[in-house]
Structures are given as C-alpha cells and as structure tokens.
Amino acid sequence: MRSLYSLKFKVISPLLFVYRWFNYSRRFLVKGKFPEIPVVAVGNIAFGGTGKTPVTIALASYFMNKGKKVGVVTRGYKSRIKNEVRAYPPGGDIDPYEAGDEASVIRENLKGAWIFVGKKREEAVRIARRESVDLLILDDGFQYLSLKKIEIVLHSLEIPTFYLREPISALKFADYLLLPPGQALSLDKPIFHYRMIPGKVPEDRVFLFCGIANPEKFFSIFDEKQVGGKIFFPDHMVYNNDDLDTIYEMSEGLPIITTEKDYVKVKRLSGFKGGIFPLTWRAELDKEFLSHLEEKLKSLYYELK
Helix, strand or coil: CCCCCCHHHHHCHHHHHHHHHHHHHHCCCCCCECCCCCEEEEEECECCCCCHHHHHHHHHHHHHHCCCCEEEEECCCCCCCCCCCEEECCCCCCCHHHHCHHHHHHHHHCCCCEEEECCCHHHHHHHHHHCCCCEEEEECCCCCCCECCEEEEECCCCCCHHHECCCHHHHHHCCEEEECCCCCCCCCCCEEEEEEEECCCCCCCEEEEECCCCHHHHHCCCCHHHEEEEEECCCCCCCCHHHHHHHHHHHCCCCEEEEHHHHHHHCCCCCCCCCEEEECEEEEECHHHHHHHHHHHHHCCCCCC
8 A cells, every 4th residue: 555645755754853853942942922912822743634725724724613703813824915915805716826826725615704814823813803703723833833822633644754844742732633533642731522424435436636735645535446547746846727727638527536725726727617526525523622612712811702
C-alpha cells in the first residue's frame, strides 16, 4: 500500500526537523495580546489533512444556530490578497482566485457568516468588532501567536513525525485536543473525539482529480476497481481552461469527482461543461465538547452575548 503522505516530506525531513523546532521555540518568545472579542482557533501540528476547515465550519454553524453573529478568518493562501485583510459580508460571493479556495469553500457552507481573508488576524479582529461580530473563528490559527485565543487542536496518532510542523510536545499548548474515534493520548488536557464524514461516494466508475498536498488520501477513499483514471495537480492549483480540457479528455466521459477546494475553482472557468462533482466532508463534533467550549467562552474575561 502506498503511503498517504507525500514523498517530498520524507525527502526534506532533515530540514523539517529544524523548521519544526523553530516553530516550537517561538511559543516561548512571542507574547500574544488578548483580543477585544472572543476568538477561537482551529489548528493542528501537521501540514494538513486533519479536517481544520470542516471543523471550523461545524463550529461556526453551531454558534450561528444559537443566534450568534460569527466571523471566520482564513489567511488566504495563494490568494491575490497580500498586505490587507478583506472582509466579505454574509451572503456575498467569494472568488477563489481572489481570496483563495479555502475562503470560497467556507462561503459555500456558511452563507450567513462574515468571512475575513488576510494574514493579519489582529486587523480581522478590529473589523469584526466594528461589525459587531460576537465570535471569531480562525481557520488554521494554532501557530498564530500574536493573539491569545482558545486553541482547538486536531491531531491523529497515524500522522508520521516527518509530516509535523511542530513536535508532539506542542500539543500541551492546546486548550482542547480533538482526536479521531478510538484514539487516546495521555495528556493533561480536555480530549474529545470528532468524526470526518464524507458525502455520498458514487458506486459507478469515476475519474478523479485534485490539487491538494496529499492526493493519495483523496484517492484512497475510492475502491480501485471503480477508478477509471486519475490525475493530480500541485497543492492549491490555479486552474485554467487547458487544465480543464485535459481533465475532460482523460475522463473519457466518466463522471468526474474532485475535492471541494478544486471544485469551487474549476466551476468558474469558461470551459466548465458540467459532469464534475465535489466530494464533500462534514465534521461531527462531540456534544460534550461543544458545551464545554461554550462554558469556557463565558468564563473568560469576555462574555459571549
């Protein structure tokens, strides 16, 4: 069985050792400031693949269903937004080529949330406060140390050491640790479980494509017998019509399945002719965890409205 983790991480593992400990050392040097509104960060210590964005969406949905005005912050990796924070009010469309694929996927799932895109999370806090946002959730915010926040960290014991961006010891800085079902870890922290549930996987033969860091993880969801072909592109791929033509040609008329992050990009191209469908993921969170988090928010220096 092929490893689900990219070969490039194994090759550069010695360099990542230095990077990993550099990241960890910053935790003892950077002193964050308390934000003016409640802030929760969803993060991990790996390079990806734990489900941060679906968990972020699940958390936002939970609080929105309770009548809260929620904002979500994403840094906008590979977006056109460089030295600013751009705010997208509820209901507005988000172009993945402008704001990044993660922001676009979040908008597809959270029509009623404010979405902020940019590297400067303090600026996102300032704008969110101005717009009377009750709660701000940072997607991939565990390594952002300039803000003090409630840290929700996702981890899996199946992730190899060479795929980590911080050592395991960094987990002690989490306020909550979320693990997949059946896993346990000896740590003096509140530990809960979460499940990643894929949408309906078609039973017919399909063609697969994706542009993510770990394509094998996506491909492994499908039975090899039903895969009529597949192709992968670089992570956060910026597609054009030539790429789309290649996908259609290689599929030979089969239904085409891709990730949500890829789908929000290709469907905007002028060469899009349909026949491409996203495999969605939903995060299921422990009810006890959600209650615990809500109480923690209320017990801190701010009061969740």
